[in-house]
Amino acid sequence: MSSSSRFTGLKSIFKRELKGYFSTPLGYIFIVIFLVASGWLTVSRDFGRFLELRQAGLDPFFTYVPWLFVVLVPAVAMRLWAEERKTGTVELLFTLPVTLEASYLGKFLAGWSFLGFSLLLTWPLIWQVARLGEPDWGVLFTGYLGCFLLAGVYLAIGMLFSAITKNQVVAFILGTTVTVLFLLVGLPQSLEFVGNYLGGYAEQVLLALSVTDHFETLTRGLMELGSIFFFLAFTAGWLICGMLALDRVKAS
Amino acid sequence: METMTKEQDPSNHQDAEQAAGPAAGDEPVSDPQPAGEVLVEVADLFKHYGPIKAVDGISMTVRRGDILGFMGPNGAGKTTAMRILTGFLAPDSGSVRVCGHDISSDSLAARQRIGYLPENAPAYGEMTVTGFLEFVAEARGVADIDSAVSRVIGLAELRKVKHQTIETLSKGFKRRVGLAQALIHDPEVLILDEPTDGLDPNQKAVVQDLISSLSKDKCIILSTHILDEVERVCNRAMIISQGKLLVDSTPKELIRRAPGHNVVVLQLSEDPGALAAKIQDAEWCDVVEASDRTLTIYPKNGESRLSEILELAKGSGLESVEQQEGRLDDLFRQTTQGVSR
Numbered sequence: 001m002s003s004s005s006r007f008t009g010l011k012s013i014f015k016r017e018l019k020g021y022f023s024t025p026l027g028y029i030f031i032v033i034f035l036v037a038s039g040w041l042t043v044s045r046d047f048g049r050f051l052e053l054r055q056a057g058l059d060p061f062f063t064y065v066p067w068l069f070v071v072l073v074p075a076v077a078m079r080l081w082a083e084e085r086k087t088g089t090v091e092l093l094f095t096l097p098v099t100l101e102a103s104y105l106g107k108f109l110a111g112w113s114f115l116g117f118s119l120l121l122t123w124p125l126i127w128q129v130a131r132l133g134e135p136d137w138g139v140l141f142t143g144y145l146g147c148f149l150l151a152g153v154y155l156a157i158g159m160l161f162s163a164i165t166k167n168q169v170v171a172f173i174l175g176t177t178v179t180v181l182f183l184l185v186g187l188p189q190s191l192e193f194v195g196n197y198l199g200g201y202a203e204q205v206l207l208a209l210s211v212t213d214h215f216e217t218l219t220r221g222l223m224e225l226g227s228i229f230f231f232l233a234f235t236a237g238w239l240i241c242g243m244l245a246l247d248r249v250k251a252s
Numbered sequence: 253m254e255t256m257t258k259e260q261d262p263s264n265h266q267d268a269e270q271a272a273g274p275a276a277g278d279e280p281v282s283d284p285q286p287a288g289e290v291l292v293e294v295a296d297l298f299k300h301y302g303p304i305k306a307v308d309g310i311s312m313t314v315r316r317g318d319i320l321g322f323m324g325p326n327g328a329g330k331t332t333a334m335r336i337l338t339g340f341l342a343p344d345s346g347s348v349r350v351c352g353h354d355i356s357s358d359s360l361a362a363r364q365r366i367g368y369l370p371e372n373a374p375a376y377g378e379m380t381v382t383g384f385l386e387f388v389a390e391a392r393g394v395a396d397i398d399s400a401v402s403r404v405i406g407l408a409e410l411r412k413v414k415h416q417t418i419e420t421l422s423k424g425f426k427r428r429v430g431l432a433q434a435l436i437h438d439p440e441v442l443i444l445d446e447p448t449d450g451l452d453p454n455q456k457a458v459v460q461d462l463i464s465s466l467s468k469d470k471c472i473i474l475s476t477h478i479l480d481e482v483e484r485v486c487n488r489a490m491i492i493s494q495g496k497l498l499v500d501s502t503p504k505e506l507i508r509r510a511p512g513h514n515v516v517v518l519q520l521s522e523d524p525g526a527l528a529a530k531i532q533d534a535e536w537c538d539v540v541e542a543s544d545r546t547l548t549i550y551p552k553n554g555e556s557r558l559s560e561i562l563e564l565a566k567g568s569g570l571e572s573v574e575q576q577e578g579r580l581d582d583l584f585r586q587t588t589q590g591v592s593r
Contacts, residue, residue, distance in 0.1 A: 008360060012390040024378050088374035092433070095338040095368045096391045097360040251341050
């Protein structure tokens with residue numbers, strides 16, 4: 001018998017969920033779409049212009065990943081709880097000797113690992129950069145770290161919406177909407193707008209909360225602990241809200 | 253019905269047995285049950301959904317060896333009660349103890365001792381039967397997963413389908429997968445929400461036989477609205493309606509108390525008028541209905557008066573005699589329709 005703790009059962013949930021991505025076509029479809037879209041956006045003459053820039057860096061890639069994730073990550077997150085609640089397996093799950101925290105985190109970590117794995121599959125880009133020039137490995141590393149952390153935030157946001165609705169489509173739309181909002185508030189235009197109407201202080205608050213700003217810090221090659229902490233704390237906040245919400249609505 | 257209303261009385265189980273004993277009449281009403289150790293203790297359970305009282309003050313104790321049938325109309329609160337018992341829902345007030353562990357404050361230990369088949373036997377459709385059972389075994393911390401899985405695959409007769417994904421299975425097999433997962437850790441308490449609902453008669457029989465075979469060292473609580481199932485499988489029966497526990501007894505005792513128990517129907521070759529008057533005069537007789545050549549006799553209190561009736565009917569051209577058993581359906585309807593909110 002396993003020892004009782006707050007995270008009893010996390011490992012078995014994590015394993016089941018991670019296997020789930022590869023036992024259905026869903027995981028493979030996601031990977032294919034992500035690789036094709038990210039590759040195309042990076043290299044395309046209309047978007048990333050990777051070849052035209054003639055720089056040994058992946059800025060074009062890092063510019064478009066947040067926008068790709070806006071669509072793709074909520075698509076991964078949407079089924080995590082909505083499906084369990086719709087099919088009733090949530091009742092089975094929560095009557096196992098497994099805590100809600102363990103199931104929630106197990107699902108989150110499995111999803112995050114899957115997204116991290118998809119990111120790793122973009123290695124041909126790194127290979128090409130290294131072949132064509134002398135890249136700054138530090139920038140590449142912090143850039144990828146930024147992408148991974150961003151994926152975690154988006155996943156935590158998407159999971160909350162998956163927890164509060166049984167309808168996957170609704171979960172997807174809400175998840176996408178909120179992640180887009182968090183990207184938009186960090187754009188210079190939005191900051192300027194808020195700064196003009198509400199004053200510089202509001203602008204500073206918004207900037208501090210902006211996913212975009214912290215993401216760009218990392219992709220510029222700055223290993224800023226504040227930004228890493230921001231991502232982790234933001235993710236944790238959404239996860240905790242999601243757990244509280246799920247505990248309230250799980251039986252309805 | 254008042255005598256059978258024993259809510260909020262933790263000792264009602266024994267009361268029911270005692271009542272069933274000496275007052276039983278000509279046949280033993282229930283096998284004397286060994287007073288097994290108490291495995292589930294429920295005290296003053298309440299649960300509201302807005303203005304609706306889903307569970308309205310249920311108390312009970314369930315012992316090792318009990319197979320308790322939870323009967324009640326749809327929406328009576330059976331599923332809510334079971335969800336509270338298994339720790340899925342928190343009650344508004346009241347407590348549940350499973351093998352001494354409180355389901356709220358010591359939830360994981362209590363859940364460890366329960367095997368639960370939720371309504372409609374939900375399972376992860378994309379997993380294979382074996383994969384799913386392995387997952388449940390691992391999440392439950394079963395030490396030897398392989399042998400536990402093969403044991404329940406044998407018990408629930410799933411060998412033929414063990415490599416199939418669950419979504420490809422028929423309803424009967426899915427239900428058996430649900431039972432197998434509930435049994436994987438060999439729990440002391442088994443809670444089954446409508447285990448045979450929606451199955452064909454053959455599948456029902458298989459599931460019922462499986463449940464009967466499990467009962468010896470466990471306590472089983474199952475909900476159903478198939479009353480025959482309670483008669484066949486259970487040694488204890490409860491009727492719940494609008495969240496209240498109305499009856500806690502044994503199936504045989506319920507049959508005895510059911511309207512129409514020990515009613516005698518006589519077929520006569522001559523006009524029954526004279527005999528009807530004679531029987532009507534007997535002090536034990538409640539009502540006699542006469543029609544054409546048939547007499548239907550309702551003894552008072554549902555007691556068996558067959559020998560007296562035969563004595564009186566001598567020389568009246570008796571062609572056939574039939575003594576009827578009470579019908580659980582009738583008691584069920586009578587009990588659950590009389591409740592007001």
